[in-house]
Structure formats: C-alpha cells, structure tokens
Amino acid sequence: MLGPAAIRELAQQLDLRPTKTLGQNFLHDANTIRRIVRTAGVRPDDVVLEVGPGLGSLTLGLLPAAARVTAVEIDPRLAALLPATVAARRPDLADRLAVVEADALRVTELPGPPPTALVANLPYNVAVPVLLTLLELLPTLDRAMILVQAEVAERLAAAPGAPAYGVPSVKAAWYGEVRRAGSVGRRVFWPEPNVDSGLVGLVRRPPPPGDRQATFAVVDAAFAMRRKGLRAALARWAGSPAAAETRLRAAGIDPAARGEQLSVTDFARLAATEPVQP
Template sequence: MSSSDSSTSAGPRLLGPAEVRSLAASLGVRPTKQRGQNFVIDPNTVRRIVRAADLAAGETVLEVGPGLGSLTLALLADGHPVTAVEIDPLLAQALPSTIATYAPEQASSLTVVEADAMEVGPAEIGSPTACVANLPYNVAVPVLLHLLMVSDSLRHGLVMVQSEVADRLAAPPGSRTYGVPSAKAAWYADVRRAGPIGRNVFWPAPNVDSGLVAFERREPPATAASREEVFAVIEAAFSQRRKTIRSALARWMPDRERLDEVFRTTGIDSQLRGEMLGITDFAALAGAGRTL
C-alpha cells in the first residue's frame, strides 16, 4: 500500500480486490450474513453506480452500510460530501482512516454516523438530498422506506439490493412481483430498475443476483387518510393475495355495508384483486374509510 503522500497528486484511489482484503485483514473483519455484508471489490462498479445516480455537482449524499469504503471513495472522488451510516462499530471507526489514506484531500467531506439505519433521523443524518448505497440485503426494504419517511430532504437516489427485491420495489400494479414493498415505495417516489450487478464484483460473492433501483421523490397521492392509514389498507389488501379486494379488506373494515359504501364512493371495482390497485387507489380507499 502506498502512502497517502504519494497519492495526493493522483487524486483519490479506489479499492480493488487486494485493497479490500488487506483492509479487512488489518481490521480482523469477516463479512457476516447477519448484517448482510458483501463488500464491493470492483472499482468500475462503484464508478458506474455514481454515474448512474445522476447527482448534481457537490450534492450531499447519504450512504447506508459503507463497509470498508469502496462506494464512499467513489462518491468523494466525484466531489460529493458523504454522510455514511454504519451499524458495525469497527467499520464505522475505521472508515475515516481509510478515507484519509486513499482520498486525503476529500477526508473533510466525510461524516460517519455509527448507528442503525432503522433508527436514524434528521438529527443524525442532517439534510442529504440523495441516497446512494449498497444496502444490507437482509433489511433493504425497511431501511429504504424508513429513510424516505424520516428524511424529507431526500429527493432521489440509487441503491443496490438483491435482484428480486429490486423487482418488487419497482413492480407496477398487475405484475407478478407487485406487492406491499412496491405499493409503499410508490407512496413516496417513482421507482424503477436501473440495471443488474454481477456477483463477481463482491467479496464474498453472494448466492443471489443484485440490481440497482433508482427512485425520484414526488408528492404522495391526495387523500384524507394518513400515511399509516393508507399503509394499513395496503397490508390488508395483500394479506390474502388470492382474494378479491373486498374480501381482503374485511378485517380492515368488518362492517360490510360501510365497506361496500367505500367502494361505491371511490368507484373502485371491489372484485379486483389487491395486486391490480395502484397507490392512488389505496389512498382513495383509506381516505373514504376515514371520512364515511
């Protein structure tokens, strides 16, 4: 490993397979399935992610699960201040040193938050406008939904998740993979698949394929109901996926006459299955249920 002094003129250096393994060995780190850790070892992949994120010049980026710093370095190299949320104390404490070694001129642009991403809010992460991250695969959906809920400043982002999760997040109504994650994500943002990621760019190589998901924040549908009330309808609608929406919502609204009135008021066909309804439909049902 060359000294930081010799790298300043060349700009930030990114981590390859040898650097990732060397850093992990020096820290005594072994990636764990429990925390969904798979470290990116391919510089071209992190460069591709940063390009695909379509970030504005100097835009502040929230990164969740920076690990050893592969993507962090690529974001800093592109001129973006980074707030990195890392739950692993060892990795969180080592990241500033890694950045100081590989990107000394950008070290002051890094803020590390040692915390569970499911528990952070504006007090911890500030006001980032973009999220770019290789999300821990075992908690990717709840983490993304939590961040969209607590951070109004987050306008767009690009996250790497398990390929099947990417399909579910970006699925439109009526598709085979459309479900609770799709509908809840659609409350906050327009979501789309943004490309595949091969297994060989990780260490250790995962047993699943990966994919990129892009999101663009927009206003939620107009409704008299709260987000929590809309989400309750979504969860009820998919709790019995094979049943009609009227049957599935019976637990949500046991009064059948009132439930029928909800469908009459909204004009939504009660014989459809929940998977055919979009977020505006769920918002309309929740709103009617609240006001009738």
Template sequence: MTSSDSSTSAGPRLLGPADVRSLAATLGVRPTKQRGQNFVIDPNTVRRIVRAAALDEAGETVLEVGPGLGSLTLALLAGGHRVTAVEIDPLLASALPSTIASYAPGQADRLTVVEADAMDVGPAEIGAPSACVANLPYNVAVPVLLHLLEVSGSLRHGLVMVQSEVADRLAAGPGSRTYGVPSAKAAWYAEVRRAGPIGRNVFWPAPNVDSGLVAFERREPPSTSASREEVFAVIEAAFSQRRKTIRSALARWLPDRDRLDEVFRRTGVDARLRGEMLGITEFAALAGAARTV
C-alpha cells in the same frame, strides 16, 4: 507543486480486490451474513453506480448506508459529493475515516460517519441529505429504504443496490406478479425503477443471490385525507390475501359490510379486482373514504 501537494489534491484511489482484502485483514474483519456484509471489490462497479445515480455535478450531500470498507464512499467523494455514511458495525465505522484519509486525503473533510442502525436514524443524526446512494444490507433493504424516505424529507432521489428479486418487487407496478406491499409502499414516496443488474463476482465474498440497482425519484404522495399509516394499513390488508378480491381482502380491515360497500361506491374502485391490480392512488382513496363513511 511538491509531491505532498500533489498527493493532497489528487482524486481518491478506489479500492480493488487486494485493497479490500488487505483492509479487512488489517482490521480483522470477517464479513458476516447476519449484517449482510458483501464488500464491493470492483472499482468499475462503484463508478457505474455513481454515474447511474445521476447526482448533481455541482455536488450533493449523499446518504450512504452500510459503507463497509469504503469502496462506494470513495467513488462518491471522487464525484465531488459530501457523504454522510451510516454504519452499524463499530469497527468499520471507526476505521472508515482513516481509510478515506489514506485513499482520498483531499476529500476526507467531506465525510461524516454516523455509527448507528439505519432504522434508528433521523434528521438529528443524518442532517438533510439530498440523495441516497448505497449498497443496502440485503436482509433489511426494504424497511431501511422505507424508513429513510419517511424520516428524511430532504431526500429527493437516489440509487440503491439490493437483491435482484427485491429490486423487482420495489419497482413493480400494478398487475405485475412481483407487485406487492414493498412496491405499493415505495410508490407512496417516489417513482421507482430498475436501473440495471450487478454481477456476483464484484463482491467479496460473492453472494449466493443476484443483485440489482433501483433508482427512485421523490414525488408528492397522492392527495387523501388519510394518514400514511392508514394508507399502509389498507395496503397490508389488500395483500394479506392476494388471491381474493379486494373487497374480501379488506373485510378484516373494515368488518362493517355496509360501510365497506360505501367505501367502494364513493371511490369508484372495482371491488371485484384483486389488490395487485390497484395502484397507490386507489389505496389512498380507499383509506380516505373509510374515514368518513
């Protein structure tokens, strides 16, 4: 085997602190808070993320949002997966293929880069990925995750890094003080759980907040005659006044008192409870009953 052959067949080299800073300097990139850019500089962290994602060893098509300079991208390629990377920054999007060609020449053909806002993509742009593994921009993490779950029915599971408090909210269950709109909406699509903390020192620049991993596994939504939009409207109304009983909180959603009482009677949901005590099944039942009263 020639040295050239060895280079081509070798696994990806992952980015360390010096690599990240060198790439950024070459590109003239200065991380911005506006786009939530904090680049991972620790190879062990991206290896850990890929392991925790529990991807199929045979290889999956993985959707990555916000690949940045390519730290996590390289680790995903090293695992034998195809990567569709959605990057909003034109400079980073255009530079990523050449970075992969340099650090993982044997895997470059398994990367697809989509220059777009993740909130605007659908199957036409991202195809049919089976998993999502990403360091999501913290300022838009929840809407991006919910959007991807809505538009990509092929997403079966995933692991995303988000701000620690957001991770708590996404994974919270009914009765928890952190349970709220993000928790209930995420539960419509998937079972969500915390999958571990991430330290600040693995990023450049180091963020002012702690980070956490959130794992999700797709499941069928609760059986209901209501649409997703109708169920989500109930969820938003329930938490708009979270200190009130669910009946009081839903008074604006369904102003007719008699109809609202009938909704509770038909569903068996205790109107004296607060919204934070209800799960996605109850929210779906309330929305469904409201269509027929």
C-alpha cells in the same frame, strides 16, 4: 477505489469475518462503483447519504462527485476504520466525509447539512425498511439509487398488475417514481452472495392526497390475502365484507378486484373513504 486485494487486506486488519446477519457483502469492482455513481446522477452540490459503507469502496467513489458524504454504519469496527481509509487514499477529500455509527432503522438525526440523495449498497435483509424509513424521516432526499437483491429490485419497481407487485412496490411509489436501473452480478462482491443484485432508482414526487399511515394500513390488509378479492381481503380492515364493499364502491374500485391491480393513488383514495357504521 478498493479492489479485491485491498478489501481483503482491510478485512484482515480488523479480523473481520463478514456476517449474513449484517448483510455484509463488500463491493470491490471499480467499474461497478463508477456505474452506480454515474447512474445515481450525483451532482457537485449533493449531500449524499450512504447506508452501510462497509470498507469504503462506494464511499471513495462518491466523494469526488459530491459536496459531502454522510455514511451511516452499524458495525463499530467499520465505522472507526472508514475515516482512516479515506484519509489514506484520498486525503484531499477527507473533509467531505462524516461517519455516523448507528442503525439506519433507528437513526433520528444526522450531522451537517441535510442529505439530498441516498446512494447505497443496502444489506439484503433490511433493504426495503431502510429505504422507506429514510424517505419518511428525511424529506430533503429527492433521489435514491440503491443496490439490492435482484428479487427485491424487481418488487420495488413493479407496476400494478405485474407478478412482483406488492407491498414494497406500493409503499415505495408513495414517495416517488421508482425504476429498475440495471443488473449487477454477484462476482463484484466479497464474499460472493448466492444471488444477483439490481439497481433501483427513485425520484421523489409529492405523495397522493391522503394520509400515509391510513393508506399503508389498507395496503398491508389488501396484500395479506392477495389471492382473495378486495371485498374479502379487506373485511377485517373495514369491519365486515359488506362494509369493505361499501368503501370500495365509494372509492370507485371494483370489490372483486385484487390488491395487485390497484395503484398507490387507488389505495390512498380508498383509505380516505368514510368508515361504515355497524
């Protein structure tokens, strides 16, 4: 794996100055990498999708544990360097790696067999949309283990009624059971970020009955005015406060409740109610 000195040496080769725009904070602690791979439960037959492999620290930790690693990297310099890094350090595993130079938010297909697990140190600024986009695009992903900003980890794994519960919590829960899987300090990165990080695990399960887009539209509306009761918060979505109340009651939901009290199943049931004619 790549320690601090190796990380800096590779960055110097590329004349690379990590940017906040791309969320470039590179892992360099071998124990943290082993912990991520172990906690992710990577199996010998897994095809692992890694987003933002950077200089390759986590990639080198994943390759011995999985059948294949497909790494999606937006920075062309890093995408070009990664195969050479793996070939130099683990030539016996180089044939397990496929590198795709692309934006993970815009990728439409991947080479080789479909991925079964997402394991990634995700850029802080796009972590939630990347996770949700890939879970929707790739139904073969049955597990995820992502390293994200601690605050984002808390939001993703929050349960109904918790202070951090919100749009990311509900939308992630559409796809599976989400849990906090540990904390990671800032000193294991280069450059060192200003915040701590957290591991979030997701195990896919069938979504609740209903339409995803319709459900997500209700979720967005409910949390756009999260301090208000749902009768008021959903007035525009339903057409009027009275129409919102009618649909809430039809779904068995108290119109005075707030969005943070509802589970993803509640939102799906509400989205499936019949619109009220004006």
